Amino acid sequence: MRLTKKQIIENRKRIVDAAAYLFRRDGFDAVGLADLMKSAGFTHGGFYNHFSSKDALVEEACRASFDSYTTRLAASLDASPEHFAKALKAYLSLAHRDDPGNGCPTASLVADVQRQSACVQAAFAAGLNTYAAILGKHLSKSLPIADAGSRKATTRERSLRLLSEIVGAMMLSRAVKKHDPALSKEIINASRAHAAAESLSGT
Amino acid sequence: MRLTKKQIIENRKRIVDAAAYLFRRDGFDAVGLADLMKSAGFTHGGFYNHFSSKDALVEEACRASFDSYTTRLAASLDASPEHFAKALKAYLSLAHRDDPGNGCPTASLVADVQRQSACVQAAFAAGLNTYAAILGKHLSKSLPIADAGSRKATTRERSLRLLSEIVGAMMLSRAVKKHDPALSKEIINASRAHAAAESLSGT
DNA sequence: ATTATCTATAGATCTATAGATAATGC
DNA sequence: ATTATCTATAGATCTATAGATAATGC
Numbered sequence: 001m002r003l004t005k006k007q008i009i010e011n012r013k014r015i016v017d018a019a020a021y022l023f024r025r026d027g028f029d030a031v032g033l034a035d036l037m038k039s040a041g042f043t044h045g046g047f048y049n050h051f052s053s054k055d056a057l058v059e060e061a062c063r064a065s066f067d068s069y070t071t072r073l074a075a076s077l078d079a080s081p082e083h084f085a086k087a088l089k090a091y092l093s094l095a096h097r098d099d100p101g102n103g104c105p106t107a108s109l110v111a112d113v114q115r116q117s118a119c120v121q122a123a124f125a126a127g128l129n130t131y132a133a134i135l136g137k138h139l140s141k142s143l144p145i146a147d148a149g150s151r152k153a154t155t156r157e158r159s160l161r162l163l164s165e166i167v168g169a170m171m172l173s174r175a176v177k178k179h180d181p182a183l184s185k186e187i188i189n190a191s192r193a194h195a196a197a198e199s200l201s202g203t
Numbered sequence: 204m205r206l207t208k209k210q211i212i213e214n215r216k217r218i219v220d221a222a223a224y225l226f227r228r229d230g231f232d233a234v235g236l237a238d239l240m241k242s243a244g245f246t247h248g249g250f251y252n253h254f255s256s257k258d259a260l261v262e263e264a265c266r267a268s269f270d271s272y273t274t275r276l277a278a279s280l281d282a283s284p285e286h287f288a289k290a291l292k293a294y295l296s297l298a299h300r301d302d303p304g305n306g307c308p309t310a311s312l313v314a315d316v317q318r319q320s321a322c323v324q325a326a327f328a329a330g331l332n333t334y335a336a337i338l339g340k341h342l343s344k345s346l347p348i349a350d351a352g353s354r355k356a357t358t359r360e361r362s363l364r365l366l367s368e369i370v371g372a373m374m375l376s377r378a379v380k381k382h383d384p385a386l387s388k389e390i391i392n393a394s395r396a397h398a399a400a401e402s403l404s405g406t
Numbered sequence: 407a408t409t410a411t412c413t414a415t416a417g418a419t420c421t422a423t424a425g426a427t428a429a430t431g432c
Numbered sequence: 433a434t435t436a437t438c439t440a441t442a443g444a445t446c447t448a449t450a451g452a453t454a455a456t457g458c
Binding site: 206210211214245246247248249252253 | 413414415416417418
């Protein structure tokens with residue numbers, strides 16, 4: 001049964017979507033092509049009708065993860081000023097912690113990406129830059145105030161620090177979730193309390 | 204050729220040390236037993252005279268990484284008050300970024316640990332708790348001041364946030380190091396500038 | 407001192423699984 | 433697109449060997 005071009009494109013998208021989910025949930029190397037194709041509703045062998053190698057899919061899935069995530073984030077933040085605080089609360093939540101497959105690509109892929117090809121690393125770096133730019137755009141709406149050390153932090157510095165903190169908190173929280181759920185929550189809440197303040201005034 | 208007991212213990216330690224280095228540098232799953240044993244100066248087959256499985260070594264190496272790292276850190280911090288700022292500067296440095304094999308076990312293993320056995324996750328959680336306790340002990344020497352949002356952050360909250368931030372910054376910096384070295388440095392420096400202030404007054 | 411035993415080692419091998427390819431079918 | 437197959441590599445197992453250790457004997 002030969003498929004229409006439209007159907008082929010649709011099938012390909014199904015594979016990329018499955019990959020974007022599974023790679024974020026389990027990591028690039030932990031997901032095999034057989035399981036991935038099965039999850040997309042196909043058999044193993046058909047993979048190479050769409051991609052030249054696993055690496056090619058990894059790159060595309062990485063890009064797709066960032067695209068959908070940052071697009072949605074930017075739209076939400078542009079909607080109204082108070083959405084910044086809401087977005088931070090949503091980020092630092094148990095729901096986000098427990099659903100990495102649909103969550104922040106940075107937190108899910110940051111460690112894995114170092115073991116991937118140059119193309120994948122480039123896609124990741126591009127996504128991260130976009131991410132930081134979006135944060136910076138909305139942080140700049142609040143005036144930078146003096147640091148405790150009596151120096152002014154630029155908006156760029158503040159957005160990168162905020163990114164480091166929320167990504168770090170999410171990863172740490174996920175890592176101890178099973179064995180130490182109390183600590184897992186504590187990590188998220190520690191940053192959550194501070195993030196609300198950060199979104200208003202900046203420190 | 205049978206060895207003395209002392210030599211056997213020494214050989215076992217060589218394997219654990221090699222593992223503690225390679226696992227932190229490349230990740231648990233990316234390091235094969237053949238390469239690991241070769242790196243320790245042995246051949247593949249001898250591995251099972253020392254460990255029942257790879258998982259058993261992963262657990263021991265995880266513990267060993269945390270032990271050596273936190274012991275050294277605690278000793279340094281106890282030496283004198285100004286060592287706290289020094290330790291933070293050393294953490295947020297290019298030297299640390301470029302030597303994960305001897306660096307912070309948390310930053311190296313946090314993502315991998317989720318795919319490992321319960322024993323390994325327990326070892327990680329224990330190490331992280333020790334880590335946070337050490338930071339807390341030294342943060343408590345400086346008085347907590349009001350957050351921008353006019354609430355007081357506890358020492359515990361501050362140590363967890365600090366941990367999230369420096370671990371996150373290190374991971375992000377490493378992830379984009381190859382493809383975007385400028386951003387990599389920027390990430391480290393953004394947190395470095397703030398960390399100095401944090402170590403004195405707390406925000 | 408001699409003998410028997412124990413065991414870490416090297417190297418070959420087994421089994422499972424991964425990515426990738428080829429042949430087949432609609 | 434499916435199915436079967438190929439190839440490489442991983443963890444794990446097995447066997448023979450060497451030589452330290454323990455038990456025995458003088």
